[in-house]
Amino acid sequence: MDGQITNRQSIIQIVKAASSDIIGTLGGDVFSFALGLMLLHTTHSAISFGLGSIIYPLVGLLLVMPVGNLVDRRRHKPLLLTSRGIVVLSYGVYALLAPHVSNEMVLAIVVLTVIASADKVTSTTYMASVHELVNDNHVKTLSTIEQAAMAGIQLISPLVAAALYAWIGFEGIVRLELGVETITWLIALSMRFHPLANAIDSGAPKSQWAQFKVGLDYIHTHFTLQSVVILGIFLNFLLASIDVGLPYAIVQTRHLGNARLSWVLSAVAGGVLLGNLVLTVLPRFKNVLLAILRLSLMLGGIIAVMGICFIAPLRAAILIGSLIVLSFFSGVILAFVNTPMSVYMQMTVPTKLLGRVGSTFSTLMQLALPLGTAAYGVFFQKFPAGPVYLITGIVIMLYIGFNYLLVHHHEAAEQIKRG
Numbered sequence: 001m002d003g004q005i006t007n008r009q010s011i012i013q014i015v016k017a018a019s020s021d022i023i024g025t026l027g028g029d030v031f032s033f034a035l036g037l038m039l040l041h042t043t044h045s046a047i048s049f050g051l052g053s054i055i056y057p058l059v060g061l062l063l064v065m066p067v068g069n070l071v072d073r074r075r076h077k078p079l080l081l082t083s084r085g086i087v088v089l090s091y092g093v094y095a096l097l098a099p100h101v102s103n104e105m106v107l108a109i110v111v112l113t114v115i116a117s118a119d120k121v122t123s124t125t126y127m128a129s130v131h132e133l134v135n136d137n138h139v140k141t142l143s144t145i146e147q148a149a150m151a152g153i154q155l156i157s158p159l160v161a162a163a164l165y166a167w168i169g170f171e172g173i174v175r176l177e178l179g180v181e182t183i184t185w186l187i188a189l190s191m192r193f194h195p196l197a198n199a200i201d202s203g204a205p206k207s208q209w210a211q212f213k214v215g216l217d218y219i220h221t222h223f224t225l226q227s228v229v230i231l232g233i234f235l236n237f238l239l240a241s242i243d244v245g246l247p248y249a250i251v252q253t254r255h256l257g258n259a260r261l262s263w264v265l266s267a268v269a270g271g272v273l274l275g276n277l278v279l280t281v282l283p284r285f286k287n288v289l290l291a292i293l294r295l296s297l298m299l300g301g302i303i304a305v306m307g308i309c310f311i312a313p314l315r316a317a318i319l320i321g322s323l324i325v326l327s328f329f330s331g332v333i334l335a336f337v338n339t340p341m342s343v344y345m346q347m348t349v350p351t352k353l354l355g356r357v358g359s360t361f362s363t364l365m366q367l368a369l370p371l372g373t374a375a376y377g378v379f380f381q382k383f384p385a386g387p388v389y390l391i392t393g394i395v396i397m398l399y400i401g402f403n404y405l406l407v408h409h410h411e412a413a414e415q416i417k418r419g
Helices: 007-043 046-073 076-100 104-128 136-190 208-221 223-238 240-253 258-279 288-311 316-348 351-382 385-418
Strands: none
Touching (some): 007 046, 007 104, 007 136, 046 076, 046 104, 046 208, 046 351, 076 104, 076 136, 104 351, 136 258, 136 316, 208 223, 208 351, 223 240, 223 288, 223 316, 240 258, 240 351, 240 385, 258 316, 288 316, 288 385, 351 385
16 A cells, blocks of 8 residues: 555655644644643642653553544545544633633643644554554654754753743743744645555454453564563653753752753753764664664663763762763664654554554653652652663663673574574
């Protein structure tokens, strides 16, 4: 069926998808940042900036089964337009109610829950419909450009949000976001989907669990896919050490200031951006799992070196310079790990199962980060940053080394079976 989608059509779809992602994600990040500022000023609650990081994983966990099943049993374009439309409606309702509601926190929680639910459907639908938008030659290009766009937005969204908040205020940002989401809905409307013959699971109706279990069984019975999922969960959990540890170690422990912290964190996003731009011109990895394992081994080494930097008696300028370099390369490696994971899943999982498999994968990734954040929040409170990073890096290298041997043993066994 790939022949139905030409290279020219694929490129047009990539431009539309990337534009939608950039506009929608930038708008969403700006709104989240502005919402956090508004709640902080009105409620003085420390949780103001953490609402999204709590609500999105919880919603993802609750909806992982019904959303995966829904996406695999419905036409993707109408589903996408519906979920995008719900987001537009949510911002419209919020804009109308916000001036008249006394409890801003409750309203924010309700609206974010609805938006998170719709976003779960949108992201899973996009993931499952990749073969309806582009041909096989452009799947990697679509994924890498979208990942690069996300990294670029992470670099600029706080600056844009702060500037807009000062200029037009929170109510102005809400109205702006309503317009932004309307534009993304119109872009989705203009996208041309090429439904595949076996893209919809049209089997006999089953219970929610029976439908969802098909996707779980597929992951369990495919060694490489199962390894990629487990590896992704493991890395997401441990990489929370960067999100939690660097702010605490640089600002709280070393008292080196917010500006220096922003340089280090921006280096991570810059590395992810560059890594994805490089991936757009590289051929696909022949053996995805082995490539990811080798790169993850390097990532473990970088985190261990971060630990050594904190342990060593370095001057502030040298420490920050070292962390910027290490953070940048960790971002590059993360791009080289995350994007091939996504591409491998899209290229190997049958389209009629992509919703369930993709929903499971994204939810587990999303849950691993807050769990890691909670664990490392305790670690960094009780122990110095240097030993925590050093031990984390060593654990990653030992785990990846063990899996590397396991994969080699599995592939040798498979070759023997094939004769």
